[in-house]
Amino acid sequence: MMLILIAALILQIAVLLISPLFKYQWPFSLYYKYVFLPLFQDNDRFRWKFYLVPLFYSSIYLGVVHLAIKNVIPQLSPGLNFFDYWFFIPFFIVLTPATGILAAIIGPETTKSCKRRNIDKFRYDNLLFYPNINCRTCQLPKPARSKHCNVCNQCVLAVDHHCIWINNCVGLGNYLYFYLFLVLNSLSMSYAFIRSMSIVGLKPNIKYPRSILAFNLLTGCFALICIAFTYLQLCMVREGMTTNEKDKWFTIHEYMREKxxxxxxxxxxxxxxxxxxxxxxxxxxxxxxxxxxxxxxxxxxxxxxEDAERINNIYDEGSFMANLRTLCLT
CATH class of the missing domain: 2.30.30 (SH3 type barrels.)
Structure with missing residues (x-):
């Protein structure tokens, strides 16, 4: 019965994903009109859909924590020390989701509600961002480095992107919590994987339960994913740009390469x-x-x-830490 339900679910997802290719043919037209469009292209309908990914992350995280507390820690307890029990484990279990919650509930500053000094925090470079321009959607003046988010329906200051994992825009005002969330996810998954593998590796002759293998696979895979994403985000900080600006800079440099x-x-x-x-x-x-x-x-x-050196990024403060302070300290 379970296999039938899984097969039916996979079939429904497949039909949904290919429905745009056959949107004029029945039954794909029904999926396209009543499911695909509202779910993927209409931000005003089915607003609950934006909470699915945060709920998915929460369930995965809680599942890993439950697996660790119920099965992994008791099995590996002989190899754990005082610092594991009273510092690292509670530190990561509590602070990782806490920073995620803060990043989710603390919104970035917008043109509708912001401190006056932050409206003018960044100069217009007259290359990517120009003065005396109103947003086409909200009709409010566009500060430099801002962008209108179609999900949040507001112009966000120094916006990076709308993060589906926290269902919130990342911008001026919550960068600190977002970066802490990324770093703590990377550190917690890496710590869990490395610590577990080090204890298991010391006694290779002992046959550990499958829960240990499942835990190591989950934490190892998540550690790689989190580290990769964190690295890419921090690389942009080092370059003095945001995710929103990355494509803009690519276009400018493409014009230069094409002369x-x-x-x-x-x-x-x-x-x-x-x-x-x-x-x-x-x-x-x-x-x-x-x-x-x-x-x-x-x-x-x-x-x-013809030389990239002649294209000046005025938002690059010259160092990673200087750029990080500019984004995180409002």
Whole structure:
């Protein structure tokens, strides 16, 4: 019976995922209209769906903790010491979910509710972010490094991304809790895996129960995933950018590699579209790097940018710790 239920569930998921490819054919059209669109493309319907991933994480975490307390710790107790029992184990069990809860319930600062000094905390670089622009959705002025979140329905200051694991935007105001959550997940899973494996490895002749193997597999896999994600996030901090800005910088550098990026004599940035518009080579047409400006420009004096050193990221404070302080201390 269980196998039948699992097979039926897998079939439903498969039909749901391929429904966009056959959205005009029955029965895929029903799945596409009444399930796929509301779940994956309409943020206003079925708002409970945004809590599924946090609930999934919570169930996995509680399952690992339950497995550790009920099966693993009693089996490995001869190899555990005072610091394991009274520091590391309670420290990780309590603080890891605590930082996750803080990151989830403490929202980032937004244009609707923020400290006045944080609105002007970052300068406009006139390359990625431009002044005197209103958000197309909420119609409020857009501070530098902000972005409108379609899930939260507000413009978030210094936004990184909307994290599905905490169902909250990561931005100015909760960066500290989010980074602590990542680091503690990485450390707790690594500690559990390494400590368990070290004790098991000391007595290879002892036949341990399968629960130990399951625990080691879970913590080992989760440790690798958490470390990889934490590393990628902290690499962006080191470079002085956010997840939201990463793609923007890639686009700018792609224009440079294609020899399209130019800087006018007045210091403004544009990209060349002459060949894309099938214009004569002596009639250069340019677009501003400002995505809100759709006008075509003809420049009389400009410089072709071919060296990345000439593209300055004013949001990079020069070191990892300086960038981290800027994001975490509001």
């Amino acid at each position: 399209r990026l130019v800087k006018s004599s007045s210091g403004k940035w544009y990209y060349d579209l002459t060949d894309r518009l099938d214009l004569p080579t002596d009639q250069h047409e340019f677009f501003s790097t400002n995505p809100y400006d759709g006008r075509l420009y003809r420049l009389q004096s400009y410089t072709l940018i």
